[in-house]
Amino acid sequence: MAVATSPHSLLLQNPNRPLPKNPISPATRLNTVHLPAKPISIKCAATASQTQDQRPLTHAPAQSQDRVFNFAAGPATLPENVLLKAQSELYNWRGSGMSVMEMSHRGKEFLSIIQKAEADLRTLLNIPSEYAVLFLQGGATTQFAAIPLNVLKPEDPVDYLVTGSWGDKAFKEAQKFCKPKVIWSGKSEKYTRIPAFEGLEQSSDAKYLHICANETIHGVEFKDYPTPKNGILVADMSSNFCSKPVDVSKFGIIYAGAQKNVGPSGVTIVIIRKDLIGNAQEITPIMLDYKIHAENNSLYNTPPCYCIYMCGLVFEDLLEQGGLVEVEKKNEKKAKILYDAIDESNGFFRCPVEKSVRSLMNVPFTLEKPELEADFVKEAAKEKMIQLKGHRSVGGMRASIYNAMPLAGVENLVAFMKDFQARHA
Amino acid sequence: MAVATSPHSLLLQNPNRPLPKNPISPATRLNTVHLPAKPISIKCAATASQTQDQRPLTHAPAQSQDRVFNFAAGPATLPENVLLKAQSELYNWRGSGMSVMEMSHRGKEFLSIIQKAEADLRTLLNIPSEYAVLFLQGGATTQFAAIPLNVLKPEDPVDYLVTGSWGDKAFKEAQKFCKPKVIWSGKSEKYTRIPAFEGLEQSSDAKYLHICANETIHGVEFKDYPTPKNGILVADMSSNFCSKPVDVSKFGIIYAGAQKNVGPSGVTIVIIRKDLIGNAQEITPIMLDYKIHAENNSLYNTPPCYCIYMCGLVFEDLLEQGGLVEVEKKNEKKAKILYDAIDESNGFFRCPVEKSVRSLMNVPFTLEKPELEADFVKEAAKEKMIQLKGHRSVGGMRASIYNAMPLAGVENLVAFMKDFQARHA
Numbered sequence: 001m002a003v004a005t006s007p008h009s010l011l012l013q014n015p016n017r018p019l020p021k022n023p024i025s026p027a028t029r030l031n032t033v034h035l036p037a038k039p040i041s042i043k044c045a046a047t048a049s050q051t052q053d054q055r056p057l058t059h060a061p062a063q064s065q066d067r068v069f070n071f072a073a074g075p076a077t078l079p080e081n082v083l084l085k086a087q088s089e090l091y092n093w094r095g096s097g098m099s100v101m102e103m104s105h106r107g108k109e110f111l112s113i114i115q116k117a118e119a120d121l122r123t124l125l126n127i128p129s130e131y132a133v134l135f136l137q138g139g140a141t142t143q144f145a146a147i148p149l150n151v152l153k154p155e156d157p158v159d160y161l162v163t164g165s166w167g168d169k170a171f172k173e174a175q176k177f178c179k180p181k182v183i184w185s186g187k188s189e190k191y192t193r194i195p196a197f198e199g200l201e202q203s204s205d206a207k208y209l210h211i212c213a214n215e216t217i218h219g220v221e222f223k224d225y226p227t228p229k230n231g232i233l234v235a236d237m238s239s240n241f242c243s244k245p246v247d248v249s250k251f252g253i254i255y256a257g258a259q260k261n262v263g264p265s266g267v268t269i270v271i272i273r274k275d276l277i278g279n280a281q282e283i284t285p286i287m288l289d290y291k292i293h294a295e296n297n298s299l300y301n302t303p304p305c306y307c308i309y310m311c312g313l314v315f316e317d318l319l320e321q322g323g324l325v326e327v328e329k330k331n332e333k334k335a336k337i338l339y340d341a342i343d344e345s346n347g348f349f350r351c352p353v354e355k356s357v358r359s360l361m362n363v364p365f366t367l368e369k370p371e372l373e374a375d376f377v378k379e380a381a382k383e384k385m386i387q388l389k390g391h392r393s394v395g396g397m398r399a400s401i402y403n404a405m406p407l408a409g410v411e412n413l414v415a416f417m418k419d420f421q422a423r424h425a
Numbered sequence: 426m427a428v429a430t431s432p433h434s435l436l437l438q439n440p441n442r443p444l445p446k447n448p449i450s451p452a453t454r455l456n457t458v459h460l461p462a463k464p465i466s467i468k469c470a471a472t473a474s475q476t477q478d479q480r481p482l483t484h485a486p487a488q489s490q491d492r493v494f495n496f497a498a499g500p501a502t503l504p505e506n507v508l509l510k511a512q513s514e515l516y517n518w519r520g521s522g523m524s525v526m527e528m529s530h531r532g533k534e535f536l537s538i539i540q541k542a543e544a545d546l547r548t549l550l551n552i553p554s555e556y557a558v559l560f561l562q563g564g565a566t567t568q569f570a571a572i573p574l575n576v577l578k579p580e581d582p583v584d585y586l587v588t589g590s591w592g593d594k595a596f597k598e599a600q601k602f603c604k605p606k607v608i609w610s611g612k613s614e615k616y617t618r619i620p621a622f623e624g625l626e627q628s629s630d631a632k633y634l635h636i637c638a639n640e641t642i643h644g645v646e647f648k649d650y651p652t653p654k655n656g657i658l659v660a661d662m663s664s665n666f667c668s669k670p671v672d673v674s675k676f677g678i679i680y681a682g683a684q685k686n687v688g689p690s691g692v693t694i695v696i697i698r699k700d701l702i703g704n705a706q707e708i709t710p711i712m713l714d715y716k717i718h719a720e721n722n723s724l725y726n727t728p729p730c731y732c733i734y735m736c737g738l739v740f741e742d743l744l745e746q747g748g749l750v751e752v753e754k755k756n757e758k759k760a761k762i763l764y765d766a767i768d769e770s771n772g773f774f775r776c777p778v779e780k781s782v783r784s785l786m787n788v789p790f791t792l793e794k795p796e797l798e799a800d801f802v803k804e805a806a807k808e809k810m811i812q813l814k815g816h817r818s819v820g821g822m823r824a825s826i827y828n829a830m831p832l833a834g835v836e837n838l839v840a841f842m843k844d845f846q847a848r849h850a
Contacts (some may be wrong), residue, residue, distance in 0.1 A: 063445050068522030072529040075730055083524050087515040091693060093507050096588065097493030099508050101689035101735065104812050106496040137562040141726045145710035173711055259727055264526035264727030266562065266691045285570035285710050286598055287563050301566045302684055304691030305500055305727060310526065384522060387529050 026125040035246035056151055068081055069409035072262040073216050073362060074239065077296060077409075082313045100309045113305075114298065116314030125418070126272060126351060127248050134270040135298040140166070140238045143255045143268060144173035148287040150280045151253075152178040152207055159183045161226065164191045164215025165393065166236060167359040169212070177281065178279040180337050190394075191218040193354040202229040208252060209233050214359050215239035216260070217391040219351070219398070221359035223251055232276070240319060240361050241269070243403055244328035252276055260361070261403045263311035266304045269273065295314070328402055330359075334401050334410045341414040348421045367394035372424055379420065383411050458480075480783040494834035497812035498641050498787060498825040499664065499685040502834075507738045518714045525734045530727050537731075539723065542737030549743055552673050552696060559715060560723040562731050565591070565663045568693060569598035571657060571713040575705045576604040576678075577632055584608045584631040586651065589616045590641025590818060591661060596635070602706065606631070616643035618779040633677060634658055639665035639784050641685070642816040644776070644823070646784035650675055657701070665696070665786050667743060668828055669753035677701055685786070686828045688736035691729045715807040743828070752828055753785075759826050760785040766839040773846045791821035797849055798822060804845065807822045810838055 232252025657677025
């Protein structure tokens with residue numbers, strides 16, 4: 001979309017970026033964490049729209065030094081170029097004389113936005129034509145109810161494989177609308193592993209098998225997927241959606257809140273095999289009925305237009321990066337750097353999750369000396385690395401390193417961890 | 426927030442604004458529609474944030490001539506100064522190093538945003554402390570189900586006073602969850618009036634009386650409210666929320682999608698008397714349970730953060746305008762100009778709604794010669810007045826003139842109407 005040589009290129013390794021007050025010399029940091037020797041220039045989509053908007057962003061090069069590295073679990077960091085593009089066209093979208101926030105959802109401008117967002121998502125995930133893509137509201141938590149309400153009768157049995165808090169919440173909500181069974185739970189082991197699929201005792205009459213593909217709080221991620229004995233596979237992919245290629249045809253339903261990898265909070269994406277649509281229970285609120293939304297192309301009522309627009313910008317950006325194969329490579333590299341730093345700390349840092357199922361997105365870790373954890377979080381925040389505190393239900397720390405977390409963010413964190421250890425070991 | 430003499434002041438009557446191609450001389454327009462003789466300078470909140478953001482909006486004065494007058498029924502036009510402020514801080518909110526879209530909903534930054542939004546809304550509507558304010562998802566249509574699910578048992582009787590399509594939809598959805606009765610419907614009269622309250626045959630055991638305070642499609646607005654014989658008054662205020670003062674204490678529940686008067690689509694506001702909370706039916710999806718949201722201050726799961734932020738900016742702007750008493754005066758003035766133009770057209774333009782209940786927000790009208798309606802809409806669009814086509818269910822035209830529609834927009838429309846009539850009468 002834009003060229004690296006444009007004046008809007010962003011220097012990630014900005015020489016003016018304040019150095020940490022801790023005694024890590026720039027040289028040390030370069031040596032230990034492999035910071036690139038030359039500034040990285042990233043593509044800035046904002047430049048592409050300069051011909052359209054009336055508000056040139058003349059100060060872009062000075063921005064990145066003001067950004068924090070935001071390790072929040074969601075809402076989470078978004079690609080810098082996407083934010084700049086959104087800013088450049090917030091007031092007047094591509095000469096329409098309106099903000100996207102002001103557009104009728106039935107006008108040609110917004111229709112072009114939602115249709116392109118869906119088309120780009122279909123390209124990214126190679127979604128087969130027999131699947132519908134829905135842009136809904138209410139977060140994954142609404143889907144915990146909508147899924148049984150849409151595809152089950154009240155007496156239908158279903159299986160839940162519970163590998164963390166979110167899978168557990170999904171199971172509990174389903175109890176209102178069907179007969180769900182937990183066929184395996186990692187709770188007694190504090191959700192640190194995923195069982196072998198061969199040994200799973202699936203119900204022979206289960207209409208679906210539900211998994212949470214990546215547990216945001218516990219950092220447990222499916223690297224492969226179980227095959228349901230009966231019925232379909234249903235996956236909550238909220239926190240690893242579009243972080244790597246997925247064979248959609250293995251699933252009956254995939255659902256994801258957008259606010260981790262693909263947009264702001266307020267929109268939830270459901271990918272569902274079309275033959276599963278149209279059997280909602282009578283007590284289904286109309287806004288939870290997939291049939292209504294599928295028949296109306298997500299425009300039965302007013303959708304969360306601006307959130308969908310932002311997702312569309314992120315999908316464009318992911319395609320420009322080379323698609324999810326390339327995105328996965330970057331995510332693997334970032335995760336490796338961080339897990340290696342934990343594993344090579346001689347027990348100063350610890351990750352409780354079994355190595356084979358460690359999440360590429362959410363990295364929980366603790367300190368050998370828990371009394372230092374508050375200091376760790378506080379000092380990191382001073383170095384502009386924020387939201388590193390673990391979820392209140394598990395404690396410790398958690399670094400969420402979604403697609404949009406730059407490599408430099410992980411490198412900065414690892415440099416800080418080594419320094420912190422040197423000072424406290 | 427800012428001063429009218431700032432370089433960011435916007436000239437609504439910009440001398441560079443292209444004049445209509447139709448033969449209305451500027452003098453004619455000034456005389457007939459009372460355009461102000463001097464440029465109007467409006468406050469531009471964007472200037473207040475210039476000290477914080479790193480991206481000065483140096484071209485603001487040139488903007489307003491590029492904006493269209495957007496008469497869409499929702500999502501709808503937003504205040505220009507709110508958009509400029511949102512643009513100025515999209516990339517880096519007040520020195521936080523993050524966009525609002527990236528903030529953890531549990532971080533101190535977003536907490537300050539949602540708390541201020543609620544506080545400002547409470548001030549605007551003078552909401553008593555015994556009422557909860559909830560920021561939810563799913564639009565008013567989700568509330569059509571949530572209200573009976575939260576406050577009724579399946580056998581409970583309730584009354585619906587149906588003055589347009591939205592009230593009818595609310596009634597139909599309620600049939601899934603309780604025993605609603607339509608005690609009056611304007612359907613046979615094409616929804617053009619509201620009955621006298623004295624003659625209403627309310628059910629003596631109804632747990633609530635439901636009204637739609639302003640029917641967006643039909644342009645019928647309650648100017649006063651009926652008193653329920655039994656139970657509480659429940660009102661869908663989606664399309665006139667915050668357009669005028671309302672005595673909240675007369676209602677048990679007020680609900681409104683934000684995308685007409687107070688923000689972008691994606692957030693729905695519920696104002697509910699606290700003693701009504703906590704009795705949800707067992708089949709209520711957790712995300713539709715008011716108790717969960719009230720106990721968690723709308724943060725049970727991830728809320729639509731950016732939409733809430735935008736509402737907060739609009740609430741600030743409404744307070745700066747002097748609150749809803751002042752806002753109502755402006756709305757009355759705009760509506761009068763438009764209805765007068767219709768009524769004084771010797772039948773060329775017609776508004777079917779009974780005069781005493783004509784909406785200040787949505788003005789439906791038809792042409793004596795219906796074959797000209799398509800031309801009217803098309804020619805208006807050429808003059809940068811868009812989305813004037815009536816709802817597909819009723820035809821004709823509709824001008825939605827919410828809070829954020831400038832007086833100049835209505836004046837331009839009226840000037841165009843007079844010219845159109847002169848050419849086609």
